[in-house]
Amino acid sequence: MGAAWAAKSVATAGVVGGAAVALALPVDASPAPLSLPVTGTTDTQDRTDLQSASRSEARSAAAPAPAVSAPVEAAPVVPETVGVAGVKAVAKPKPKPTPTPTETERATESSSSSSSSPSVTVSSSGISSKCSSLGLVTDAARLCTAVQRTFGIDSIGGYRPNAGEHSTGQAVDFMTSGSTGDAIAEFVQANAGTYDVQYVIWEQRYWEPGSSWELMEDRGSITANHYDHVHVTVN
Numbered sequence: 001m002g003a004a005w006a007a008k009s010v011a012t013a014g015v016v017g018g019a020a021v022a023l024a025l026p027v028d029a030s031p032a033p034l035s036l037p038v039t040g041t042t043d044t045q046d047r048t049d050l051q052s053a054s055r056s057e058a059r060s061a062a063a064p065a066p067a068v069s070a071p072v073e074a075a076p077v078v079p080e081t082v083g084v085a086g087v088k089a090v091a092k093p094k095p096k097p098t099p100t101p102t103e104t105e106r107a108t109e110s111s112s113s114s115s116s117s118p119s120v121t122v123s124s125s126g127i128s129s130k131c132s133s134l135g136l137v138t139d140a141a142r143l144c145t146a147v148q149r150t151f152g153i154d155s156i157g158g159y160r161p162n163a164g165e166h167s168t169g170q171a172v173d174f175m176t177s178g179s180t181g182d183a184i185a186e187f188v189q190a191n192a193g194t195y196d197v198q199y200v201i202w203e204q205r206y207w208e209p210g211s212s213w214e215l216m217e218d219r220g221s222i223t224a225n226h227y228d229h230v231h232v233t234v235n
Contacts, residue, residue, distance in 0.1 A: 117183075117190035120146040134158025137169045139234040143195040144172050147184055151176075157229070165233045170198075174230045184230045201231040 122142040131144035136158045144156055157173035158166070165171035174184050185202040188195075192209045199208040204225040206214045219225050 117187045118150065119191055119194065120150055120187075121191075121194055122146045122149075130154060130156065131158075134172070135169050136172060137234065139196045140170055140172050140232075143188070143191070143197070143232060143234065146191065146195070147174055147187065150187060151180065151184060153180070153184075170235070171231060171233045174232070175228065176230065177228050181230050188230070188232050196235045198233045198235045200233075201226045203227050 122145045124138055124142065126145060127138075127141045128145045128148055130148060131141045134141070134144065134156065136144060140158070144158070147153065148156065153174060153176060155175035157175065158171075159169050160166045163171075166173075174181075176184060181202060185200055185207075188197060188200050189207065191197075197209060199206060201207075201216070204216050204218070204227070206216050216225070222228050
């Protein structure tokens with residue numbers, strides 16, 4: 001009985017010792033790597049094949065849809081051509097400047113105009129009350145009356161002191177402008193012999209019997225340059 005007890009004790013000690021040894025040893029808890037079957041391709045080649053497949057799918061997705069043709073009936077109608085064809089627009093030509101007449105041409109025009117102007121003779125007894133009140137000498141008063149009656153003008157200047165020939169009663173001013181002034185100047189030219197005219201000034205020009213119009217210097221104003229009146233001086 002002692003031998004049997006001894007054997008049991010040894011067996012029990014062995015089990016306990018084995019358990020203690022097992023607890024004392026470290027245990028590797030990480031899973032073991034799995035091995036996949038090799039098919040003859042590498043990982044790099046697999047990734048390349050996957051990328052190529054992805055690009056192919058992207059191109060397929062981005063490919064444009066097939067063009068759709070509208071029916072002929074829905075196309076816009078082209079309007080018919082209206083107007084003159086084959087005509088090219090050009091700029092309107094600028095008007096040519098009117099040439100300024102020379103003094104010779106002016107003299108010719110004045111001569112022809114004077115010949116067409118009426119010849120009016122007023123006697124000393126026929127002087128109008130208007131012209132007789134202006135302090136004019138006889139020939140100037142007669143000319144004044146002739147112009148007044150021919151053109152119906154009443155704005156007339158005569159005598160004034162300290163004014164050259166106006167102070168002697170030899171000068172008369174017919175206050176007018178434009179075409180009426182031209183007509184009066186031509187009338188005086190045509191009747192210069194009748195009224196013993198010495199000279200005429202009109203629109204900055206000077207004329208005397210037997211000569212042509214001559215341009216005068218600029219005196220600085222419309223009145224001084226005789227653009228608003230015809231000045232006539234008799235002998």
